[in-house]
Amino acid sequence: MGSTTDKIKGNANEAIGKAKQGIGEATGSERLQGEGAVQEVKGKGQKAMGDAKDAAKEAMDRAAAAARRAAE
Numbered sequence: 001m002g003s004t005t006d007k008i009k010g011n012a013n014e015a016i017g018k019a020k021q022g023i024g025e026a027t028g029s030e031r032l033q034g035e036g037a038v039q040e041v042k043g044k045g046q047k048a049m050g051d052a053k054d055a056a057k058e059a060m061d062r063a064a065a066a067a068r069r070a071a072e
Contacts, residue, residue, distance in 0.1 A: 002053070003049075003050040003051070003053035003054045003057070004050065005050075006046050006047065006049045006050030006053065007046070007047050007050035007051070009043070009046050010042075010043045010044065010045070010046030010047030010048075010049075010050060011043065011047065012043065013039050013040070013042050013043030013046060014039075014040050014043030014044060014047070015043070016036075016039055016043075017035075017036045017037065017038070017039030017040030017041070017042070017043055018036065018040055019036070020032050020033070020035050020036030020039060021033050021036030021037060021040065022036075023036075024036055
């Protein structure tokens with residue numbers, strides 16, 4: 001999965017998780033609150049994975065550019 005896909009899925013899971021928690025609080029459903037909390041954390045993890053992939057790609061691009069400059 002690409003970094004953008006991870007971030008999009010992460011944002012969606014985080015939003016759905018927050019909504020589930022809110023509905024759970026409004027209806028008194030501890031199960032729904034728990035599911036929402038888990039889904040929100042999953043979303044945050046997906047966004048972090050996307051950020052990590054971006055950082056790794058940027059580091060590789062910088063290293064490749066430095067290698068090209070050194071070879072000139």
